[in-house]
Amino acid sequence: MFANLLIILAASLVVIALFRHLKLPPLLGYMSVGLALGPGALGWIEQDADLPFLAEFGVVFLLFSLGLEFSLPRMLALRRVVFGLGSLQVLGCALPLAGLLYLADLTLPAALLVGGGLALSSTAIVTKELSSLGEVFSAHGQNAIGVLLFQDLVAVLLLTMIPVIAGGGEQAWYWALPITLGKAVLLFIGLMAVSRWLLPRLFHExxxxxxAELFVLLALVLVLITAWLTHLLGLSMALGAFLAGMLLGESHYRHQIEADIRPFRDVLLGLFFVSVGMLIDLSLFASHGLTILAVTLVLLALKGAIVTLLVRLRGGNREAAWRSGLTLAQGGEFCFALVAQAQQAKLLPAEISGLILAATFCSMAVTPLLLRGAPKLAARLANRPHAEGNAEEIAAACGEHRQHVLICGFGRVGQSIGRVLRREGIPFVALDHDPVRVQEAAAGEDSVHYGDSRRGELLAALGLERASLLVVAGDNTEQAMATVQEARKLSATVPILVRTRDDAQLSELQAAGASEVVPELLESSLMLASHALIMLGLPQQRIQAHVNEVRRSRYHLLHGFYHGAQANLLDGQGRPRTLLHAVNLNDGAYACRRDLGELNLPALGVEIQAIRRDGDELPLNDALRLQAGDTLLLAGPLEAVESAEGWLLGGRA
Incomplete structure (x- = not known):
């Protein structure tokens, strides 16, 4: 068991890093690890009775996290899509797929179960891609989110039905099912009572x-206790985890619980998908490659066509219908859980389950590419010119704007800028990719639109070329960089003001075309320093001169900081932060009696902020000869600072 885990974790480390670099879903990476290392390929992982049991906890934590994220108010707000389109989609896709499986010699209960699993789509991939493409608030995005909410409920029900269908024949499944549902209702009522009166007190204490340790332990105990209770009642452990998560999702501690559970969930869920990948025999792609391709195409075409037809029958336009179909056409991660557990319960032959898992894997693998090419493909299928998202609606709303301010990112900073502009009578329009925020703001503002500021056609629709200023107010530096680059393609003259967290990419943003970059942390530090000087009684003009000088020098005085024991040495993009470090020269230091220019410290990637001798700061020049007792204040990334210290003290970088 230990050797298997070591091989799995080491291989996953490499493969997941590669998949993230390629911007592919991590779950496909875990499955690829199982596919490559399992008995059907390299055979590095031996069959172990404990591995499926351990991996099953991944499903438990997945369902618990799903319950935490499951929002009853959100579901009720989208009830027409959730219960209308969602139920029609599951039935419309499950029945034909179950019919095909029944023709493949599966029993009727098993065919219905697996057909329902194949009708489910990938919540993880679809929500991630819709969010990254800025399409959550679009018509097809709302259709997809609503259907996925209903599918989540169906997934829990299907996982619960596995032990019922595989119950050993003591009771017919059509009698056992209502009894099982009754047990689930009683369990839900009991958990609701506990969550109402006991859990708030526990979490408060x-x-x-x-x-942090107690909080993690309490969350883990809750997950495992609810899973154990459902197991005692003859239900799926995943059902108990989902119910517990759903009830705790309404509490004040939801986000803390989710953060604490996430590391355990991700690792155990990774093990689950590795175990699923091991079930796929790699030789199937050689011996049944055409069959797998055919099953994949049938799955994508059937589900995509049925969803498209349902959206059209419910009054959606042709392009929204086709894009909804393309978004929900793939198989999902719950199908893996269902097929894996059905195979363990002897409900599925190994060959059929292998083909189903392989086809589902292939359908999910092509989904990111399918979603990114969906706008053009859907426009072609709908026989109309390609239209990107809601650009036409925004262009119609902003057609008369002239000399306005365009705000990208309408969070707290963007809203504050908007209030100041409104007080001065300066018109502005805002763009934000958070659907809830846009919906809230739209109730009181007529100038806030939904969309991704990295899309050039949306910036053009907002009238960037006619604007007097573009303010990039979001806190994601990578998105800000992409927005600036797109803006400069449309206009070389419009001033661009960018807000960032710190100075990590200040020069890159300026090189990309930003007129001014305001690092939030440095600006707040500068304001605090100026207020401190005011309270110390220094003249206002002198203080303002200091502030202006720091801003003119691009915050050079404020670059770098002394790190502490708990400091994070990497920025939000995973790059080293600029640190300050003081090096004291003793009598035997290599740098003593050498000129500053001779040492050539900038070549090591560090900057000399100051040199102090006997309490005085010396002027910096290459001819300055260092001596014992001098203190050099260095600024740079940690590795460069360490190299420079080694060079100054020992003559070796």
């Missing part, structure tokens, strides 16, 4: 202790 743990929160008062300020102990």
């Amino acid at each position: 743990v929160a008062q202790s300020n102990s």
